[in-house]
Amino acid sequence: MVKPATPKNIVFYADDDTDDLELVQEAFGRYTNDVEVVTATDGVQALSYLQSLDEYSSAPCLIILDINMPLLNGKDVLLKIKDIPPLVSVPVVLFTTSSSPLDKEFAQKYNAGFITKPLDVSQMEIITGLFIDHCSDEVKRKISKRFK
Amino acid sequence: MRMSDFEDLPLHRQLSMLYQQGIYVGKSKQEELTRLLFQLEYFYIEITYTSYRSSIYKIHYTESTSILEPYLGQIQVEYLVT
Numbered sequence: 001m002v003k004p005a006t007p008k009n010i011v012f013y014a015d016d017d018t019d020d021l022e023l024v025q026e027a028f029g030r031y032t033n034d035v036e037v038v039t040a041t042d043g044v045q046a047l048s049y050l051q052s053l054d055e056y057s058s059a060p061c062l063i064i065l066d067i068n069m070p071l072l073n074g075k076d077v078l079l080k081i082k083d084i085p086p087l088v089s090v091p092v093v094l095f096t097t098s099s100s101p102l103d104k105e106f107a108q109k110y111n112a113g114f115i116t117k118p119l120d121v122s123q124m125e126i127i128t129g130l131f132i133d134h135c136s137d138e139v140k141r142k143i144s145k146r147f148k
Numbered sequence: 149m150r151m152s153d154f155e156d157l158p159l160h161r162q163l164s165m166l167y168q169q170g171i172y173v174g175k176s177k178q179e180e181l182t183r184l185l186f187q188l189e190y191f192y193i194e195i196t197y198t199s200y201r202s203s204i205y206k207i208h209y210t211e212s213t214s215i216l217e218p219y220l221g222q223i224q225v226e227y228l229v230t
Binding site: 017019023068096097098099100116117118119120121123124 | 163166167168169170171172175182184195200201202204222
């Protein structure tokens, strides 16, 4: 009998910068047994994916949004997903090159994390840890179990 | 901080300060090189990567606003007026 595979946790990441998409996908590379990174390249595409999720779809365990995206920026996507019932409790992180206090305040106001993109790839492991810190305890336990 | 003081810092301190306090201006690409421009106080720091966010080719410091030209389309007015 084949044991059913445990569904992977979905990390959803929207960014129009393909270099940064690759960077984050690589950063989650060591967690590929437990985590699948689903991406979008603009705010409208991101919102369309997130709105298409129904009760039978797996909601992401974490949503990462770049702020400066075409069509709909990450802050507007954040506001809109607060109205999507299956996503209300999903943690959201604004991941941006900005270190603007305005953006930090915005993230805080809407209960989202705020992480500045690294200048050097060596910082990426720490940042991936910060992403995972935003996940629920259950997801954190599942992911970290493999790396003990 | 004066630009010359910043220039004298070791690379890791420069990057750390930029990461925490730098204001991102924009990104540009030219063939294999990717550049990120930041403002820190009244001067600008442009980081040129041969491999994006991984291998720094050079860092250019200037107080001249002419460095903004290639990035003008990306500058967000909301950060300038507040």
